[in-house]
Amino acid sequence: MVTHGIRGPGGRSGGRPTLEEVAARAGVGRGTVSRVVNGSPRVSQETRAAVEAAVDELGYVPNRAARALAANRTDAIALVVPEVESRFFAEPYFSDIVRGVGAALDSTEMQLLLTIVGNDRERSRLARYLAGNRVDGVLLVSVHADDPLPELLVQLDIPVVLSGRRSADEPLAWVDADNVAGARGAVAHLISRGRRTIGTITGLLDVYGAQCRLDGYRQALVEAGLDADEGLVAPADFTEEGGRRAMEELLDRRPALDAVFVASDVMAAGARQVLRERGRTVPGDVALVGFDDSAIAHRMDPPLTSVRWPIEEMGREMTRLLLAEIADRRPAGAPGDDDRRRIVLPTELVPRTSS
Amino acid sequence: MVTHGIRGPGGRSGGRPTLEEVAARAGVGRGTVSRVVNGSPRVSQETRAAVEAAVDELGYVPNRAARALAANRTDAIALVVPEVESRFFAEPYFSDIVRGVGAALDSTEMQLLLTIVGNDRERSRLARYLAGNRVDGVLLVSVHADDPLPELLVQLDIPVVLSGRRSADEPLAWVDADNVAGARGAVAHLISRGRRTIGTITGLLDVYGAQCRLDGYRQALVEAGLDADEGLVAPADFTEEGGRRAMEELLDRRPALDAVFVASDVMAAGARQVLRERGRTVPGDVALVGFDDSAIAHRMDPPLTSVRWPIEEMGREMTRLLLAEIADRRPAGAPGDDDRRRIVLPTELVPRTSS
DNA sequence: ATCACACATGGGAGCGCTCCCACAGTACCT
């Protein structure tokens, strides 16, 4: 009957122990072993001990596929990262997020599935993939407002957590840095240093976070009773080149500029080059504050004051949220306590010589 | 009998179509659908077409867990990254590797499982995990010579590919950059620019790649008939601070130094600071060449000449190798063609102002 | 026509789990 026994060539049969073998060894039934392995309380002390002993002796590790098939869950979550982001966000952004996620998963049986989506073809492959019901939840890194993925996941009834919101009233669960407060603090810092004509270089304004940083900038000016002159706002796109162009624009429009809050370090690097080319000293003539506290900030000349946001912690919190949502999964309908599903993490100003 | 039907609360039952349903729809048997889905040639044209139509209409996606259970394979590979590496190798190292791996997996059904191992506890958890037979293969990024993981995988008979070798006669499959040639080219470049007293700052010499870079340095000197004076070699540890110390040492020992080949850009950044502090101009007094061509290289002042190695391509090649090994899996014993299992990728000198 | 052999196909058995029902044993009430 055991026609199977020896699987085709190469098939690792070696014989990892099965539940049944553990049960035999411990002198109990399959159900009981399953209960012990899964930490059910409905097992007596002695039985539990006997089973645990058998598990140890045999070196039993549950077969994930079998479990997934029987229980209709996968014990895996996917981290979806748009390729673009993996490239140019704050330099260590990607690895920091991953490290945070990994840390949060560490005490779990969950495994992390990584997906980089570049083009649209890959995007639809992913959609197909997720539709195949192969993960218990999804972490979505920096989705853009027009991305169809979140909607799809909602329809498939798969738990999602976003890093960053797509808008002020993001309906999905999310974890975000306090961009407004971070920007406000940075600008307040410039004001406290006596700067009065403070410009800003923004990120892509259809990214909600970029919008928030601009808002924070404005709030700080208003709070200080300064003029929030629109001529002081130069929109850019998070790239170094964009930062260059915006800085030139700003300098042309407002020669008396004495400080700039730049919405990313990379753009700040571009801006700094322009200042040097135009013979403005930093921080003498123009003070500079960046955002992200990325690797380049402390290597700039002079080292760049920047706003740090806790990327690794974001990864951790996203994962916590997701795991909770997976565990909770109400009988459907009950969407859960909304306050539990949105987390704002504080930022921190890292003062250096540029301001 | 269908006691199961409605799974516990929250259980997505929604009803993704199964093989059987597709079979019914196409008016064929289960086996046939399986054959079509898995691309077996032993199916007639018409039948194939009918099945494919049914698959499309129903939006059928095979259930991975069921497949894994039945076929005793997982269609997943793990990428294991030591936490340390994710932190400080050439800045975008981690994401580049991942991107390469992702690209190679793109046309496959394989999924990528990411594991960051930090401490030893996590390391043994991983061992346990892999022992549980949950992946078809493993990519190991920058293993150290004393890491027990490779051995374990060999014992478990799980295919492995390393990025970088642990020694000259690495028995496992690997993909590595041509560190020797890269270093030799860098130093030859310095010589061609008229430099004669060329020092080097090495990485941790128990890392094989660091050793190779040192060898390349020596070869270039010998080829040019220059003196390979050991006083010109300053060992460091891949950190910026290590680079600083090594540079100071070098300057103290050989004041006439007119060039330095540094085995990583990060160390070069440290070295550059020391040169500035000591009033040596770059490249006027001392020419500098780094290694990795990381993000900081082109941002240094002056921009740093560096040796680029194709990280993303390494990820791709590792994956190719691993997939091939998984597909091949001889009836055991036959270890396969060794030349197929080791790949050396060329490096490229990126000249900038520092040399 | 007859046999041999290929190819195409259907479907049973089994992968290792979880879920749940049934059943024993014990404890507590009336």
Next chain:
DNA sequence: AGGTACTGTGGGAGCGCTCCCATGTGTGAT
């Protein structure tokens, strides 16, 4: 004493596939 209500346990059924054997069905050689 009988009833009720647990708690602990065993094991059948089933998750959705792959594998393989058995059964047609067609082709060419004899």
